[in-house]
Amino acid sequence: MGLHVPHTDKLGSILWLLLAVGIFVVSADLPTGTGETGAAFYPRVIAVLIALFACMQLGRSFYDEGYQVRDVSRQQTQRVIAVVALVTIYVLSLPWFGFVTGTVLFLIVGMLYSGARSPIRIGVAALGLTLVLYYVFAVFLRIPLPESPFVPVEAALPGLIHVGLIPGVIG
Amino acid sequence: MLAGLLEGLSLVFQPLALALIVFGVVVGIVMGSIPGMTATMTVAVLVSFTFGMNPTEGMMLLLGIYGGALYAGSIPAILIRTPGTPSAAATIFDGFPLSEQGQAGKAIGIATIASFVGGAVSVLIVTVLSPQIANVALNIGSPEYFAIAFFGLTIIASISGDSITKGMLSGLLGMLIATVGLDPTLGQPRFTFGFPELSAGIEFIAVMIGLFGLAEGVNRYREGIGTIDLQQDLSGITPSRADLKSIRNVTLGSSVAGSIIGSIPGAGGDIASFVTYNEAKRWAKNATPEFGSGNIKGVAAAESGNNSSTAGALVPTLTLGIPGDSVTAILIGALLVHGIQPGPGLFDNEPGLVFSIFIGFFLVYVVILVLGLLGAHVWVRVINFPAKYLWPSIFVLCVVGTFALRGNLLDMWVMVAAGVLGFILRMDGYPLAPIVLGMILGPIAEENLRRSLELSNGSWDIIYTSPIAMVILLLAAASLVAPIALQYRESE
Numbered sequence: 001m002g003l004h005v006p007h008t009d010k011l012g013s014i015l016w017l018l019l020a021v022g023i024f025v026v027s028a029d030l031p032t033g034t035g036e037t038g039a040a041f042y043p044r045v046i047a048v049l050i051a052l053f054a055c056m057q058l059g060r061s062f063y064d065e066g067y068q069v070r071d072v073s074r075q076q077t078q079r080v081i082a083v084v085a086l087v088t089i090y091v092l093s094l095p096w097f098g099f100v101t102g103t104v105l106f107l108i109v110g111m112l113y114s115g116a117r118s119p120i121r122i123g124v125a126a127l128g129l130t131l132v133l134y135y136v137f138a139v140f141l142r143i144p145l146p147e148s149p150f151v152p153v154e155a156a157l158p159g160l161i162h163v164g165l166i167p168g169v170i171g
Numbered sequence: 172m173l174a175g176l177l178e179g180l181s182l183v184f185q186p187l188a189l190a191l192i193v194f195g196v197v198v199g200i201v202m203g204s205i206p207g208m209t210a211t212m213t214v215a216v217l218v219s220f221t222f223g224m225n226p227t228e229g230m231m232l233l234l235g236i237y238g239g240a241l242y243a244g245s246i247p248a249i250l251i252r253t254p255g256t257p258s259a260a261a262t263i264f265d266g267f268p269l270s271e272q273g274q275a276g277k278a279i280g281i282a283t284i285a286s287f288v289g290g291a292v293s294v295l296i297v298t299v300l301s302p303q304i305a306n307v308a309l310n311i312g313s314p315e316y317f318a319i320a321f322f323g324l325t326i327i328a329s330i331s332g333d334s335i336t337k338g339m340l341s342g343l344l345g346m347l348i349a350t351v352g353l354d355p356t357l358g359q360p361r362f363t364f365g366f367p368e369l370s371a372g373i374e375f376i377a378v379m380i381g382l383f384g385l386a387e388g389v390n391r392y393r394e395g396i397g398t399i400d401l402q403q404d405l406s407g408i409t410p411s412r413a414d415l416k417s418i419r420n421v422t423l424g425s426s427v428a429g430s431i432i433g434s435i436p437g438a439g440g441d442i443a444s445f446v447t448y449n450e451a452k453r454w455a456k457n458a459t460p461e462f463g464s465g466n467i468k469g470v471a472a473a474e475s476g477n478n479s480s481t482a483g484a485l486v487p488t489l490t491l492g493i494p495g496d497s498v499t500a501i502l503i504g505a506l507l508v509h510g511i512q513p514g515p516g517l518f519d520n521e522p523g524l525v526f527s528i529f530i531g532f533f534l535v536y537v538v539i540l541v542l543g544l545l546g547a548h549v550w551v552r553v554i555n556f557p558a559k560y561l562w563p564s565i566f567v568l569c570v571v572g573t574f575a576l577r578g579n580l581l582d583m584w585v586m587v588a589a590g591v592l593g594f595i596l597r598m599d600g601y602p603l604a605p606i607v608l609g610m611i612l613g614p615i616a617e618e619n620l621r622r623s624l625e626l627s628n629g630s631w632d633i634i635y636t637s638p639i640a641m642v643i644l645l646l647a648a649a650s651l652v653a654p655i656a657l658q659y660r661e662s663e
Binding site: 008009012016019023026027030031037038039041042043045046047049050053054056057060070072076079080082083084086087088090091094095099103106107110111113114115116121125129130133136137140141142143144145146 | 219220222223224334336337339340343344346347350354356357359361362385388389392393394395396557558559560562563564566567568569570571574575578580583584587590591594598599613617620621624625629
C-alpha cells in the first residue's frame with residue numbers, strides 16, 4: 001500500500017496558515033522591548049507574510065486543481081522510511097559507539113541495503129572512508145569527533161595521534 | 172586596490188593554497204561527473220573540511236570544488252544525456268548529438284575551453300566591478316539595505332520554481348528559522364523553548380547540508396539508485412584551430428552575458444546557460460550543422476554561460492552580503508564560521524581575502540583547463556562509480572560535516588530534520604534554495620528594518636521616503652507581479 005495524498009496545495013496552505021497562527025501564539029510570551037520593534041515584531045511580520053502567501057496559494061488551489069495529488073508507491077515509501085531510519089539510528093548511535101565503530105557499522109548496513117554484495121569491497125570502502133575521515137577531521141583539521149565511552153576504538157588507533165603530533169586533541 | 176591585489180597574490184601563491192585549489196578542482200570534477208551530484212550538494216557536504224583552515228585556504232578549496240563540479244556537469248550531459256548538475260542541462264542539446272556522432276571527445280574539449288573562457292572572463296569583470304559596487308554600497312543606509320534584502324528574496328522566489336507563492340513561502344520559512352536564538356537588537360531569547368543550545372541560533376550550514384545533501388539522497392533512494400555502465404573511448408579532445416575560431420565570438424559573448432545573469436541574486440548557472448544558448452541560437456542564422464544536432468557553438472554557449480555565472484554570483488555575495496546563488500550562500504556561511512561578514516565593509520576590512528578569492532577563482536579555471544583536457548579519459552570513467560557505495564558515504568559526510576560545525580548533537584538533529592523537511596517540501600514542488608537564502612537575508616532584513624524604525628521613532632515613512640529604497644521595493648513588487656501576470660496571460 002502506497003501513499004495517496006490528494007489536495008496537497010490546500011493541505012499545504014492550511015499547514016502554512018497554522019504555522020502563522022502558531023508564530024503569533026508563541027511570540028505572545030516574548031517581551032515586547034522598546035517601542036514597536038521588540039523581539040516579537042519581526043517574526044510577526046514574517047507570520048503575516050506567510051499567511052498572505054498561504055491564502056494566495058489556497059485561493060489558487062480552488063481554480064487550479066492540476067498536479068495537486070501526490071502518489072508514492074509502497075516500495076518508494078519503504079525506501080524513504082528505511083533511509084531516514086538508517087540515518088537517524090546512525091546519529092543516535094554516535095554518542096554510544098563513537099565515530100569509528102558507528103560509521104563503519106552504518107556504512108556496512110547502508111551499502112548492503114543499497115545493493116552492494118561484495119564483502120571485500122564493502123569492508124574496504126567502509127573502513128577506508130571511516131579512517132580517512134577520522135584522520136582528516138580529528139588529526140589534520142583538529143576537529144574532535146564523537147568517542148565511545150564503551151568501545152574506545154579511537155584510542156586504539158595506531159598512527160599520528162599516538163606519536164604525539166597532535167597532543168590533547170583526542171581523548 | 173593595488174595593495175589588496177598584492178596581498179591577495181601573496182595569500183594565494185602559497186603551497187597549501189595552490190594545492191587546495193588543485194585538490195578542490197579534482198574533487199569537484201569527480202563529484203560533478205556523477206549524475207545527480209550538484210555543485211551545491213558537493214560544496215554543502217564538503218564545507219566542513221574548511222573549518223580547520225584559515226579563511227583563504229578554505230575559500231580556495233570551496234571555489235575549486237564549485238568550479239570543478241560546475242564544469243564537470245557537462246561530461247555526463249555530453250556522454251549519457253544526463254546533466255551532472257542542473258547548469259549543464261543546456262549542454263545536452265548539442266553535446267549529446269556530437270557524442271552520438273562519435274565526437275564526444277571534441278564536445279568535451281569544446282566544453283572545457285568554453286568553461287575556462289567563461290570562468291576567466293567573468294572573474295576579470297568581477298574583479299574590476301566589485302570594488303566600485305562595494306564603494307557605492309558603503310554609502311547606503313538601513314532603509315535601502317532592508318529594501319535590497321527584500322528585493323533579493325522576491326527575485327529569488329520568483330525565478331527559482333514554477334510557483335511564486337511556493338518560492339516566497341520557502342524564503343519566508345528560511346527567514347523564520349533564522350529568527351531562532353537571541354534577538355539581534357535586544358538580546359532576548361526567541362523561540363528557544365527552554366533549550367540553551369538554541370540561544371546561539373540554528374546553524375545555517377546544518378540546514379544547508381540537510382536540505383541539499385540528505386534530502387537529495389533520500390530522494391535518490393525514493394527514485395531507486397540505478398547503475399550506469401558506460402564504455403566509451405574518447406579521441407580528439409584538444410579542439411582544432413578552426414574549431415576555436417568558430418566558437419570565439421559566441422564564447423566571449425556568452426561569457427559576458429553569463430557574468431551579468433549570474434550577478435542577479437538567485438539566477439544561477441542553469442538560467443545563464445539556457446539564456447546564452449538561446450541567444451547563440453538566435454544569432455547564428457543558417458548555422459551548419461543546425462543547433463540541436465551537434466553544433467559546437469551550442470556547447471560553447473551553454474558552457475561559457477554557466478561557468479561565467481559563478482564569478483558573477485560573487486558580486487552580490489561579496490559587495491552586499493546577499494548570495495548570488497545557493498553555492499555562494501554556503502560560501503557566506505563558511506566565511507561567517509571564520510567570523511568574517513561579507514558585505515561592503517569586506518573590501519575595506521579584508522582586501523587581501525577578497526582579492527585572493529578573485530585570483531584563486533581565476534586559477535581554478537586554469538586548473539580546470541589543464542585537468543579537463545589532460546584527464547578527460549579519467550573523468551569519463553567516474554560516471555560509472557557505483558551509487559550503492561556513494562550514497563551511504565554521502566550520508567556519513569552529511570553527519571560528520573554537521574558535527575564538525577560546533578561539536579554538538581543538536582546540529583545533527585537539525586540537519587536530519589532539515590533533510591526530512593526538504594524532502595517533503597521538494598516532493599510538493601517547493602524550491603529549496605529560497606530557504607537557505609532566506610536564512611541569510613532574514614537577519615539582514617531584520618537588523619536594517621528595526622534600525623530604520625528606531626531612527627524614525629517607529630514610523631514607516633523612513634522606508635518609503637527614501638527614493639532608493641522605494642525604487643528597490645517597487646522592483647521587488649514588480650519581480651513578484653510580473654511572473655504572475657505572465658502566467659495569467661499564458662493561461663488565458
